[in-house]
Amino acid sequence: MKRLFTLFCAAGLLLALAACGRQAEEPASTLKPHVFSAETETIIDLLTETNEAFCLYDYDVDETIRSCRTTLWSYENGAWVSKAQSAGNLSAQQGQFGFYLDRNGSYTGYDIQEDGHTAYCYEGSLPVFEESAPSGSSVNQNEQEIVPGQEICLYVRLRAPDGADTVAFSTESFRSYPCSAGCAVTITFYDTLLPEDP
Secondary structure, three states, X not given: OHHHHHHHHHHHHHHHXXXXXXXXXXXOOEEEEOOOOHHHHHHHHHHHOOOOXXXXXXXXXOOOOOEEEEEEEEEEOOEEEEEEEEEXXXXXXXXXXXXXXXXXXXXXXXXXXXXXXXXXXXXXXXXXOOOOOOEEEEEOOOOXXXXXXXXXXXXXXXXXXXXXXXXOOOOOOHHXXXXXXXXXXXXXXXXXXXXXXX
């Protein structure tokens, strides 16, 4: 009987340790690309085939993440410049963020939470990428751990430096690549509330 009790205690301890190990490995807050059905993907492809990008991301945050900011960047005169921003406090721990970027340089962002959605547009002068110039784009398709204050690049498009035949790029460090034009979309989550507008 004593041996059976010891075995049960040991098994319980092992299960508890295994559960703690799994919990420690899983990030508390994540951002990942939304998974659409095959039919929806087909429709999205048809509707956006002549445009630059359409992306939708799901976020799941713990109680420490209180707000976020999305930024549209443009590479101008040798520097990355913020062209548009949207920021707000999160009303729920789960939600979605998306954006649509067309080839004429207009940008529409979407913030979707359980109590509704907000859309915001920027009709400014983003770089237009001619078909003849070597360029490339990348969409972040990885699940990311959300770290307060750490920028996550969701999309980047770069045109090769003048005289170059190719362009190298990555969403992880888009500012470090040489280019002659570019645009990028980033999101940053914060552990503080943003001040309310008066």
